[in-house]
Amino acid sequence: MELSPEGIKNILRNVKYPGFTRDIVSFGLVKELEVNGSKVNVGILLPKPDDKLETQIRESITKTLLESPGISEVNIKVDTRAQQTPQGQAKGQEKSKLPDIKYYIAVASGKGGVGKSTVAVNLAIAITKTRKNVGLMDADIWGPSTPTMMGINEKPITTPEQKIIPLDKYGLKLMSIGFLIDEDETVIWRGPMVHGAVKQFVEEVEWRGTDYLIIDLPPGTGDAQLSLAQTVPLSGGVIVTTPQDVALIDVRRGIQMFRKLNVPVLGVVENMSYLKLPGSDQIIDIFGRGGGKRMAEKFDVPFLGEIPIDPEIRKGGDEGNPIIESHPDSPASQSFLEIAERVLQQIEKPH
Numbered sequence: 001m002e003l004s005p006e007g008i009k010n011i012l013r014n015v016k017y018p019g020f021t022r023d024i025v026s027f028g029l030v031k032e033l034e035v036n037g038s039k040v041n042v043g044i045l046l047p048k049p050d051d052k053l054e055t056q057i058r059e060s061i062t063k064t065l066l067e068s069p070g071i072s073e074v075n076i077k078v079d080t081r082a083q084q085t086p087q088g089q090a091k092g093q094e095k096s097k098l099p100d101i102k103y104y105i106a107v108a109s110g111k112g113g114v115g116k117s118t119v120a121v122n123l124a125i126a127i128t129k130t131r132k133n134v135g136l137m138d139a140d141i142w143g144p145s146t147p148t149m150m151g152i153n154e155k156p157i158t159t160p161e162q163k164i165i166p167l168d169k170y171g172l173k174l175m176s177i178g179f180l181i182d183e184d185e186t187v188i189w190r191g192p193m194v195h196g197a198v199k200q201f202v203e204e205v206e207w208r209g210t211d212y213l214i215i216d217l218p219p220g221t222g223d224a225q226l227s228l229a230q231t232v233p234l235s236g237g238v239i240v241t242t243p244q245d246v247a248l249i250d251v252r253r254g255i256q257m258f259r260k261l262n263v264p265v266l267g268v269v270e271n272m273s274y275l276k277l278p279g280s281d282q283i284i285d286i287f288g289r290g291g292g293k294r295m296a297e298k299f300d301v302p303f304l305g306e307i308p309i310d311p312e313i314r315k316g317g318d319e320g321n322p323i324i325e326s327h328p329d330s331p332a333s334q335s336f337l338e339i340a341e342r343v344l345q346q347i348e349k350p351h
């Protein structure tokens, strides 16, 4: 049987991205394929340098190919996207279309409804209080909610060069994938579509001039989230949870997801930690305060802070007036400011 690059590609669809159910081809890792008689050359592009991941992928590719008939030798070349940024481009490599953003910060959660978007919005605004050029990218394809939370009703416009201009509010730039897709479409998204759409979404938005980009990831920690987190060189990930055990189980998955991608875990935020009764000092731990902190300690990641349950948070979210703007002195807002400070300290510290 004659070997062809297309045939090799199909064989490589059996090689899984370590730790995930998706294969390296559909993840877009395979960049070059060359066949020379019974010899095969494979070019792989990883999102970031990662020796362990590289070794695992090399071994797995070699084993899979050598077990296939007609292949006697396998050579694998591994590049990382980090090498393709300015220096790499100077050497004439493929030009990255990614915008030149200094810090990408992902906000993730194991499940929906824990306040991930609430944290993303208030954290982004909190960062504007001490830093310039902040953006918020709502990549939650299953439930984009930041336009509502930010009180934005209009849709973004496109430049003659087909770049989408993010909308300005509360001192930050907002772009939501919700602007680009119909509500009915969101239910049918599958992994590879997510990857393509998000890549396009990142590349086609005019983020130029943005230094800090907060990304509201879709809830969950599976292939879609991994694929998304892999599209951009993340500086760090924040995990949002509520204190109950059922939510905390997912914190571990979130930490594992970022670790697999070699993305620093900036820490855990515990939302809906407690409720302070109005007009009294009494505090009720509705969901059992402190679980987020315990989880952070257990996995040796920073604990970033706790946000109380506050009806004003819900109201602000529904009305498009985030609590950090409407009640800047509230304990919740103070906590968002502290969380922002801890996040900034970590991503800006020299490595």
Ligand SMILES: Nc1ncnc2c1ncn2[C@@H]1O[C@H](COP(=O)(O)OP(=O)(O)O)[C@@H](O)[C@H]1O
Binding pocket: 109, 111, 112, 113, 114, 115, 116, 117, 118, 119, 145, 219, 271, 272, 307, 308, 309, 310, 311, 312, 313, 314, 315, 317, 318
């Ligand atoms: N600390 C809080 N106190 C009161 N309501 C909250 C709090 N955090 C989130 N909410 C509300 O809970 C709902 C879910 O929050 P959201 O941020 O949309 O979650 P997710 O993005 O994780 O699905 C929203 O109506 C939001 O306003």
Ligand SMILES: [Mg+2]
Binding pocket: 116, 117, 118, 140, 143, 145
């Ligand atoms: Mg959300």
